[in-house]
Amino acid sequence: MPAAPSTTVPSLPSPPPFRGRIGCDANSGHYPVPRRYRLHLSPSCPDCLRIAITHSLLGLGETLPVLRLAAVPDGPDGGHRALRPLYEASAHRYPGPAAAPVLSDTWTGRIVSTHPPDILSDLVRRFGGDGPGRPALHPQDRAAEIEAVERLCAHRIGEAAQYAGRADADAAARRTALGSLLRVLDSLERRLAHQDFVLGDDMTAADVRMWVTLVQLDTVHRLHLDAAAVHRIADHPHLWAYARRLAAHPAFGTHLDLDGIARRHHAHCQGLEAAGAAVQIMDWAAHSAGGTAARLHRERPDGFMEPQHALHLRPSGSA
CATH class of the missing domain: 3.40.30.10 (Glutaredoxin)
Known part of the structure; x- marks a missing residue:
């Protein structure tokens, strides 16, 4: 039996073509000017x-x-x-x-x-x-922790969720990926039960990264998971309350283009939707600052x- 199609279009990563930086003064070439x-x-x-x-x-x-x-x-x-x-x-x-x-x-x-x-x-x-x-998004004493959250979001949430939804992957491997994802979500659930943000009482860049990762988990990766897996992901009330709280913040929710995310995903994805597509974890439009994607484009x-x-x-x- 031929393998089912992958949930994403395979692509070869390439190094970014432009890596200029903003320096601190005119001697840097690119320096901050309003x-x-x-x-x-x-x-x-x-x-x-x-x-x-x-x-x-x-x-x-x-x-x-x-x-x-x-x-x-x-x-x-x-x-x-x-x-x-x-x-x-x-x-x-x-x-x-x-x-x-x-x-x-x-x-x-x-x-x-x-x-x-x-x-x-x-x-x-x-x-x-x-x-x-203005929040101190990159406090020097939290740099290592912010980097750790970056890796966790990229690999143990994003990549794990993507692999767990691959129709052409071995069933045991999909279960392993889902288990890895759920363990990370369990850890975040325990942490957010006692603090407002990922690294404590103050918002940092780790929260920006985590929130965007949760948006992708619910609006993209969920579509390729089975319903039971999505229910297990949704069963983290403190984590999703955190996502709702940030969605209501104007700096977060105002930029959330749900229709655009859906169109972008369907334009690039070749995989089949699974039963999890019918199990929405969070009503992002209802909780986001600015309301709906249509309003986003007007305001x-x-x-x-x-x-x-x-x-x-x-x-x-x-x-």
Whole structure:
């Protein structure tokens, strides 16, 4: 009997093509100047969603404008047509897809970075500051713990959930992956029963990462799991109460484009849905700040511009 199709389109990872950084002063080349840079984001993409949330938490609307891209990349190579001029201005005849996220420099009309961890770090360290109401997302004494949460979300939640839903995987291997996922959720459940955030009483970058991971778990990975598995995942009341609480925060829920996430997933996924698709863990629209995806597109947070259809770039080298 032929194997059932995988739940995702196989792809070969490639190194990010642009790895510029924002320095601390003019000697760095790229240095922090209000409104010099632009973020190009499609919040249906998990990395873009993390950056959008961080941008809002830091109150960077007036400092670093954001251009919103289509939820589903519209280029023939899987990239965004609107970003193609920017990519080609940055690398002559750039061969790969014009993918988001992008941090661009309006002074040069070129890309600074497309590497999400670097972009997130530069937002916090070069633009974040210590203004009133701004959380300390990357406290130095929690750096190792934040990195550990990053790995946990990527591998023991995201990858485990994806493997547990693979129709072409061995049943025993799927059970092992699900067991690994549930053990992590059990640990988080115990932790969040006694504290407000993943690392204690204060919000950090670990919470941004965890919340986006939980969004993906319920809106994407759940669709390929059986109903019993989804019920076991849902049976973590403190964890999902935490997710609801953050969804109600304007910096989180306002960026949640449920329709866009669904369209992006269906555009790239070749797997069959399982019974878990009918078992929703959380009503994200009801609990999210801003309500529904339709309202999201009408009421944009500070710093977000209309959907980006084309870029008007300065000639290369202009000041």
